[in-house]
Amino acid sequence: MARITLRVNGATQSVDADPDTPLLYVLRDDLGLHGPKFGCGLGQCGACTVHLEGEAVRSCSVPVSAVAGKKVTTLEGLGSTAKPHPLQQAFIDEQAVQCGYCINGMIMTSAALLRKNGKPSEEQIRAALAGNLCRCGTHQRITAAVRRAALAA
Amino acid sequence: MRDDRRHFLKTAGALVVSFSTGATAWARSAPGAITPSKTVNKEALDAWLAIGRDNSITVYSGKVDLGTGTRTALAQIAAEELDVAFDRVEMVMGDTGTTPDQWLTGANLTIAQGGSELRRAAASARAALIERAAQRLGAAPADLMVDDGVVRVKGDPSRHASYGELIERGFEIKVDSKAALKKAADYRIVGRNIPRVDIPGKVTGEWTYVHDFRLPGMLHARVIRSPIFGARVSSVDDRGARAVAGFVQTVRKGDFLAVVAKTEWAAIKASRAIGVQWGEGTRLPDKGTVFQTWRARPVAKTEATQKAGDAPAALAQAVRRVKASYEFSVQTHASLGPSCAVAQFKEGQLTVWSASQATHSMQTELAGITGLPPASIRLVYLEGAGCYGRNGHEDATADAAVIAQAIGKPVRVQWMREDETARAPKSPPRAMDFEAGLDAQGNVIAWNADFWIALNHIVAFKPLDFPLLAATEMGQPKPGNWVGFLFQNAGMGYTVPNIRVETHHVAETFFRSAHLRSPGRIENSFANEGFMDELAHAAGADPAEFRLRNLKDARAEAVIRAAMKLAGWQTRVGINPAAGSGSVVRGRGISYTRYNNAITYVAAVAEVEVNRDSGAVRVTRLCIGHDCGQMINPDGVANQVQGGALQTVSRTLMEEVQWTPERVTSVDWVTYPIARFTDLPKVDIELIDRPGEPAWGVGEPTAVVIPGAIANAIFDATGARLRSVPFTPEKVKAALAAAPARA
Ligand code: FES
Ligand code: FES
Numbered sequence: 099m100a101r102i103t104l105r106v107n108g109a110t111q112s113v114d115a116d117p118d119t120p121l122l123y124v125l126r127d128d129l130g131l132h133g134p135k136f137g138c139g140l141g142q143c144g145a146c147t148v149h150l151e152g153e154a155v156r157s158c159s160v161p162v163s164a165v166a167g168k169k170v171t172t173l174e175g176l177g178s179t180a181k182p183h184p185l186q187q188a189f190i191d192e193q194a195v196q197c198g199y200c201i202n203g204m205i206m207t208s209a210a211l212l213r214k215n216g217k218p219s220e221e222q223i224r225a226a227l228a229g230n231l232c233r234c235g236t237h238q239r240i241t242a243a244v245r246r247a248a249l250a251a
Numbered sequence: 252m253r254d255d256r257r258h259f260l261k262t263a264g265a266l267v268v269s270f271s272t273g274a275t276a277w278a279r280s281a282p283g284a285i286t287p288s289k290t291v292n293k294e295a296l297d298a299w300l301a302i303g304r305d306n307s308i309t310v311y312s313g314k315v316d317l318g319t320g321t322r323t324a325l326a327q328i329a330a331e332e333l334d335v336a337f338d339r340v341e342m343v344m345g346d347t348g349t350t351p352d353q354w355l356t357g358a359n360l361t362i363a364q365g366g367s368e369l370r371r372a373a374a375s376a377r378a379a380l381i382e383r384a385a386q387r388l389g390a391a392p393a394d395l396m397v398d399d400g401v402v403r404v405k406g407d408p409s410r411h412a413s414y415g416e417l418i419e420r421g422f423e424i425k426v427d428s429k430a431a432l433k434k435a436a437d438y439r440i441v442g443r444n445i446p447r448v449d450i451p452g453k454v455t456g457e458w459t460y461v462h463d464f465r466l467p468g469m470l471h472a473r474v475i476r477s478p479i480f481g482a483r484v485s486s487v488d489d490r491g492a493r494a495v496a497g498f499v500q501t502v503r504k505g506d507f508l509a510v511v512a513k514t515e516w517a518a519i520k521a522s523r524a525i526g527v528q529w530g531e532g533t534r535l536p537d538k539g540t541v542f543q544t545w546r547a548r549p550v551a552k553t554e555a556t557q558k559a560g561d562a563p564a565a566l567a568q569a570v571r572r573v574k575a576s577y578e579f580s581v582q583t584h585a586s587l588g589p590s591c592a593v594a595q596f597k598e599g600q601l602t603v604w605s606a607s608q609a610t611h612s613m614q615t616e617l618a619g620i621t622g623l624p625p626a627s628i629r630l631v632y633l634e635g636a637g638c639y640g641r642n643g644h645e646d647a648t649a650d651a652a653v654i655a656q657a658i659g660k661p662v663r664v665q666w667m668r669e670d671e672t673a674r675a676p677k678s679p680p681r682a683m684d685f686e687a688g689l690d691a692q693g694n695v696i697a698w699n700a701d702f703w704i705a706l707n708h709i710v711a712f713k714p715l716d717f718p719l720l721a722a723t724e725m726g727q728p729k730p731g732n733w734v735g736f737l738f739q740n741a742g743m744g745y746t747v748p749n750i751r752v753e754t755h756h757v758a759e760t761f762f763r764s765a766h767l768r769s770p771g772r773i774e775n776s777f778a779n780e781g782f783m784d785e786l787a788h789a790a791g792a793d794p795a796e797f798r799l800r801n802l803k804d805a806r807a808e809a810v811i812r813a814a815m816k817l818a819g820w821q822t823r824v825g826i827n828p829a830a831g832s833g834s835v836v837r838g839r840g841i842s843y844t845r846y847n848n849a850i851t852y853v854a855a856v857a858e859v860e861v862n863r864d865s866g867a868v869r870v871t872r873l874c875i876g877h878d879c880g881q882m883i884n885p886d887g888v889a890n891q892v893q894g895g896a897l898q899t900v901s902r903t904l905m906e907e908v909q910w911t912p913e914r915v916t917s918v919d920w921v922t923y924p925i926a927r928f929t930d931l932p933k934v935d936i937e938l939i940d941r942p943g944e945p946a947w948g949v950g951e952p953t954a955v956v957i958p959g960a961i962a963n964a965i966f967d968a969t970g971a972r973l974r975s976v977p978f979t980p981e982k983v984k985a986a987l988a989a990a991p992a993r994a
Binding site for chain 2: 099115116118119120123126127130131132133135136137138139140142145146172173174176177178179181182186188189193195196197198199200201202205223224225227228229231232233234235236237238239240241
């Protein structure tokens, strides 16, 4: 066990954790965040995506010790139902959810994309999200939501 | 749609709070209270609805929202019949302590059956409240009107009483099965695109999935299961697990083995560190010859599923006979989130927070495993990842129950990816044989078909004989598969004079089997529609015209014509003359089915590109015509139609469980790949609304037309028939090699 200090969604937090614990479990179980999801634990699906220093990373595959002192942003850090982030609002407007289990990864990955490329084409959106799996077949609405957010920006 | 959304957004904050926490409010306030003082008897009106003094409405639904939007659609139905604003309605779903048993959530029945039961209850409630208001206000019921839960005297609106004032101690009457229902022409809420109430919470992380649910003092567990198929535990050495910081204990009951720890990561590490010797497994059949093996297995019963005229005699007189066999591989639900459940056992009472689509049946299923009476078991539904049938949710629910009972502390069990992909139930394999006869004019005069389907084990119409993993491991083997009604849509939907369709119910499957989205209908419709296309070709007819010629149902014709129109269908006979001459060729195909030959109508046109060198198939567009009767929420329908279409492109082109004689080797997303954003087509949809007609399900029908439309499009592009799902590049190349040379 080690005491590790994290900067999550703008707040500094300390947790006692095994240094090799994947960041995902610390976020979910120690910090009570529900945005990032466990989908595979293998880096294959994207459900666990968070931003580390602004880059989209798979929190199931990053040990918590590697993020000590670094800036982590989760879905909760983007916005809330009271004050949604433009991408979250776009997902609501397009009703781009079925079960919604993949949606954390879709929004976090798209947010990182839009920061680099504010006006992506349909193809660029699909390519950027190709590593994020959705089992419900919500793809068409997800790309529409990302396009909508890009246009609104 | 815009107005609905704006209206919603104004109230979004309040709504989200009530909807996202409603189902769990009980759990948080009073864990351990097993029997809330509320009736769940379906006949009692109070089982369905509760009205607060503030006119808030709580609907108790035995049907659950599996991520398809039915929480919203059912609330629309209730609000409409009650004459209250949509925002007043809060849904409680699938809690065995407070909701009536409406059978499990599946078979495309949530709206059709669950919605009409709820509608009847809401209409009964409205009538009862008007009756009470009439007495209180001294007016005849016919002189009263309801405006957002307030009953007023027509012409004298100052005389009024609210539902909240009228409800007193509750309804205390039965549901009136003859209660008058509102006319479709008067609908203000049903038929509108009310935004889903769960979406704001789901896009912000505020929603509580079962994976997010926590209890004070809760521990984490992982179950250890053999990688070797069917192997039992020989011996366990948990010294490695004990060395993991945070380890609490090992639980072993027969072959059921789990580790419990203070944190999830410690539980995972302990599950990897525990030493287990596994015994001999059960050998799986050779995968390469699985369909021959399947046909040769003992058959429990054969049923005449459809019969008209004398098919063998007509076949003997046919001018032209066509024969073909079709197959559909073993697939799996592959939910994006591995299954999860939280359980607590306290003072003889077991409560499980579960994503099961069958919480009421689980009460009985768990009774057998835990030795507790069903009345001491409560299941509280919380959403999981989409399941598309019986995935691992029920097994994980049983795992949590067994461990909680063993340790006497609240426990959360989450499956690992391998558990979900390899060990959750599978869809059974499928083989189908056809022969049909045409007369000199190209009319189909005989249709003869045999379907080898898995036997469905039903006890009291429920999956009570289903072999949950924990039950088997604890030495309580159960005999049966719960695969759904696989005979449905084996019968063909066209007007052929002589038909013989038999279903052969194979007694045992290789894998534990359960229904997977559109069970039976997807395999049957794929084969029926592929074969129908073969007949169209043999008859020298355009495949769409040929279908229309053999249908006498205006609603069927309407969905076919809608799909054709969206696709800009060009009538032609034979393969596409403009398919292209390079290695990539193009084609389009059509498929039509009426779900269960009784409800929702759907037709699809698929456009494909086939790479003749690599065998890769790309679906570039899907055009869908869809008629589910009265639509409750058209945007919700569209969402399900798109989802059913896109998921099935994945199933059709790439999904197939892999195995060796010793083990299932599909264990993750690399070994059981599904389609990605870059693989998927655009879906165009025409929804035909039928206000006032019965409302039929939309979750399953679209899936059934996709494999046939893709197969028929590949034929149009190449002249090759794909008769075995999935259409992998190897199978496509083999079919291309077998196809007659292109003209
Ligand atoms: S859970 Fe991290 S990529 Fe799947
Ligand atoms: S919405 Fe269910 S996995 Fe994407």
